[in-house]
Amino acid sequence: AIVLCPNNDVNDKRNPEEIFKETVKALKSFGPLFQDSGMQGxxxxxxxEECSLSSIVTAMKAIQESDCPVYKIVHDTFHHHIGPDTFDTIKNDYNISYTGLIHISGVECNIPVKEYRDNHRVLVTAQDRLQTKKQIELLLKLGYTGNISFEPFSQKVQEMEIEKIKSAIDHSIEYISK
Incomplete structure (x- = not known):
């Protein structure tokens, strides 16, 4: 699969309807390429806030509208937490069969959610403010059976020595699995 990330531009003046239509058009355009290659998008x-596609429910609707079965959605726990969808939205308005992958990370710093950025993303621990464990539990309860991958972008994680990161990953998996 190839992960497709939307546009992040504070100067994007398009309204939500235009963005949705253009997203569907792009999905229809690329759909045959994915189909012919045997890959998924x-x-x-x-x-x-500046993202052109911040909701997994909207992404699901765009895939449905495109009528291209080659697309799935990445549920990223960081982006879900800072985005517009809620736990109730996922339970009531989202079809879990559209989920192709889950990216997980945690945020532990005490700053406003609107200030969260990729450099705050660490491994998941009990100090996580994203409710990553709760998100995973919900997605599994709804029927998700696919892969879950870590996506901590923090420099702090990237600079860990190999034995320390192995231990941190083990502790994170243990915490999530309880």
Whole structure:
């Protein structure tokens, strides 16, 4: 699969209807390429306010409208937390069969949610403010059976020595699995 990330531009003046129509058009355009190659496209809504596609429910509707079965959605726990969808939205308005992959990370710093950025993303621990464990539990309860991958972008994680990161990953998996 190839992960497709939307546009992040504070100067994007398009309204939500225009963005949706253009997203559907793009999905229809690329659909045959994915079909012919035997690959899938994974849409990853990014929860940032300036993002052109921040909702997994909207992404699902765009896939449905495109009528291209080659697309799935990446549920990123960081972007879900900062984006417009809620736990109730996922339970009531989202079809879990559209989920192709889950990206997980945690945020532990005490700053306003609107200030969260990729450099705040660490491994998932009990101090996580994103409710990542709760998100995973919900997605599994709804029937998700696919892969879950870590996506911590923090420099702090990237600079860990190999043994320390192995231990941190083990602790994160243990915490999530309880």
């Amino acid at each position: 994974y849409l990853e809504p990014l929860g940032f």
